Amino acid sequence: MVGYATLECEPACCLNPMHSDLSATPVSRPGEPWGVAERRAWRQRQRVQRRYADDVLKPLLALIPRFEAVPYGELAVGIERFELLAMRNGPWCPGRPGVLVTGGVHGYETSGVMGALRFLQTQAEQLSAGVNLLVVPCVSPWSYERVQRWNADAVDPNRSFLPDSPAREVAALQRLVSLWAGQFTLHIDLHETTDTDESEFRPALAARDGKPFEPGLIPDGFYLVDDAENPQPALQAAIIDAVSRVTHIAEPDHKGQIIGCPVVAPGVIRYPVKDWGLCTSVTGARYTSITEVYPDSARTNPEQCIAAQVAAVCAAVAFVSDSARR
Numbered sequence: 001m002v003g004y005a006t007l008e009c010e011p012a013c014c015l016n017p018m019h020s021d022l023s024a025t026p027v028s029r030p031g032e033p034w035g036v037a038e039r040r041a042w043r044q045r046q047r048v049q050r051r052y053a054d055d056v057l058k059p060l061l062a063l064i065p066r067f068e069a070v071p072y073g074e075l076a077v078g079i080e081r082f083e084l085l086a087m088r089n090g091p092w093c094p095g096r097p098g099v100l101v102t103g104g105v106h107g108y109e110t111s112g113v114m115g116a117l118r119f120l121q122t123q124a125e126q127l128s129a130g131v132n133l134l135v136v137p138c139v140s141p142w143s144y145e146r147v148q149r150w151n152a153d154a155v156d157p158n159r160s161f162l163p164d165s166p167a168r169e170v171a172a173l174q175r176l177v178s179l180w181a182g183q184f185t186l187h188i189d190l191h192e193t194t195d196t197d198e199s200e201f202r203p204a205l206a207a208r209d210g211k212p213f214e215p216g217l218i219p220d221g222f223y224l225v226d227d228a229e230n231p232q233p234a235l236q237a238a239i240i241d242a243v244s245r246v247t248h249i250a251e252p253d254h255k256g257q258i259i260g261c262p263v264v265a266p267g268v269i270r271y272p273v274k275d276w277g278l279c280t281s282v283t284g285a286r287y288t289s290i291t292e293v294y295p296d297s298a299r300t301n302p303e304q305c306i307a308a309q310v311a312a313v314c315a316a317v318a319f320v321s322d323s324a325r326r
């Protein structure tokens, strides 16, 4: 039995040498959560460090007509507008397994965004012939540009996959996948666990919520998060096997844990994804997995992190394709 209530599992996903610094976190009074003023102050301190239109939209649009663009709304933040864009491998074919690939739910986790994009560019055509493929490379474009975990309202999108979501990026994705409700077999969601989680984002979370910050350990290596309420160990094992050929898998710590959670198989932990409002609860798919790449390791580099995400997606898609054929 996994005692989630006592675990410090606030994952720490992300990458990046370009992270914002801790001075971007407004000081709140000890024990008091942020109010509107602190959240506004936090937003005003975030700076654009890269462009979603250049890095994501442009390469996605270049994939037409190999893939079909599926615009699913616009995110408005102040005077800024972000076109929300998914790609699919053609009209939905009833009877084929639905496959959802998401990246950039946490905008700072660069290899998730680039991994989804690279999968489309290099492997998706070949692998997706027997499935209905829907890829959303960057769920949170405002956060991508700021290299941030939270959205513009200082809300974590990956705790917001809830009814009446407080995150507009999330609500837009929920509306998109509702078009094919009940028809997804697989959802793989691409993340990172980074040093900035411990140095910046978990301290910011504690400040925002008026709680003390309790230090944790960032694991060195790739790991996966399965659904505690619907574990699918064979899928996770297939992904770990594929990724281990590309990069190293995180080892358990001296307590047999990764990021405060018991390791249930090599490189695999579990969260109750629906209770926590995580993205992999959005489709109700039988098979789900969350990747966690560690980009700050001395044993890896950005290109290898992208390759690890692509390997994970390919293994997951092949797994459900093989299952459908059996």
Ligand SMILES: [Zn+2]
Pocket (backbone or CB within 6 Å): 011, 012, 013, 014, 106, 109, 158, 191, 192
């Ligand atoms: Zn993440």
